[in-house]
Amino acid sequence: MTQSSDNPLEAYVRAALALQGYRFDERQIAEIVEQFSRLETIAHTVMQWPLPFASEAAPVFRP
């Protein structure tokens, strides 16, 4: 496995796991990194999609 410093995605996953209180071994972390990599690929479509500056999120809360 590459050093996480060479791989920002892996570094992010490791930091986020620690921040959220998870404790995993290296094999489990590797699986999670792979899954997060797939999400990141999908997220490219989301983050590059053009939207008007003021476009609102889909409403959820209805007081």
Added chain:
Amino acid sequence: MAAAVRIGSGAGVSPVIGSAADIVREIAKGARSAASVLAETKAQIHARNPDLNCFTATTFERAEREAAAIDALQARGAPLPPLAGVPYAVKNLFDIEGMVTLAGAKVNASNAPAAADATIVARMRRAGAVLVGALNMEELAYGFVTENPHYGTTRNPHDLTRGAGGSSGGSAAAVGAGMVPISLGSDTSGSIRVPASLCGVFGLKPTYGRLPRSGTFPFVNSFDHVGPFGRSVSDLALSYDAMQGPDRLDPACAQRPLEPVATASALPPGIRIGILGGWFHEWADPTARRAVQLVAGALGATDWTELKGAEAARAAAYIITGAEGGALHRPRLIERYEEFGPASRARLVAGSLIPASWVVQAQRIRQQVYREAMELFENFDLLLAAAAPVVAPRVGQETLVINNRNIPTKAGLGVLTQPISCIGLPVCTVPVWPGIDEPPHEKELPIGVQLIGAPWREDLCLGAARTLEQAGVAYCVGQP
């Protein structure tokens, strides 16, 4: 493992029970009793379930009490409720009073039993339906197959070497095999429509917020819908009407009056129907495209249109699903990781790490694509698309090949459904049997077509389904 027996052309489907509408009529006349219908249902389940693995539990004691109550009403000439004596089963994420709600997960098996029925299960009970059991599903509803690591794989009633789809695989296969005329499932990104497609049955995913989800084990609150499967449009409509109505226990449930559809006829004249191209054409293989053409031809639809934001909506749904599903299960992923199945646990953890900016952007896309769809509905009343990109894949098949592109099976089966559920539109999936130039055994496999309406227009979706059923284009095999 079950023998690789192929069941085609309805040879393995024996609907001795009959349709829900027929059962109600015959019990009312005194030609059958609810108890005898239940006995036939139990025999059918005993005969077919070992091969298909649809049921994770049966509720026969409760069913006998419910059937006896119907027969007592009939004996004294009292009015009968609309689903009197109709046997049905529910995906095992619906609360059933006195039973643990598994949602396909071992990690739920130690939970306390449900104190009460889910809201729509209680409504089915009040409508006189007879609950016979809980049905297998993909673990925690996170997938489009039902290859459950804890409770086994649910197989396709038309070919035991193939899957039933998911995540409501047990619900679709039980109806497809004729074990029950009606079942209930849920649909977050395609989990009613995909198994309905692969198992050759009718399925209804209503408008987001139409049917209450109270008393169901959640997955993604932004997208979770509940709805019925049936062997006919009439049965779908009967069960849908029985379940309608507001419920303040579900914050997403719309406070709308009941809008019954069961007595409605086929489509009124002048309905404008568009065929969705673009994404929905690119990701449909030749069999799926053929199915859409058969439906379009029968409905007189010739105009193509496009939902340009479909790819973005699918990606947005993927991100929102990961974030909400991961957040929901995070505490137990920390404490009990090994109790989750290997196909879902790393995905769920990864989802819980998604940055907030991705989720906010995804929700903004969702609103934008919804507006784009509303513009389409200024020119069309219904839209057509395949419900699955392919016929049922083999159990364990890792990859789908769609128009020379490879996509993982478990995610790929929902490629045509996810953009639509992302924006909450109502959909009726109808079973079609395209039978084009495929290897001989694939000619007898069904594929579903989505009839997509504007919000709250389930009546048009079901009206189109009726038209297709009457034309002999959409049907379940083994119809009585």
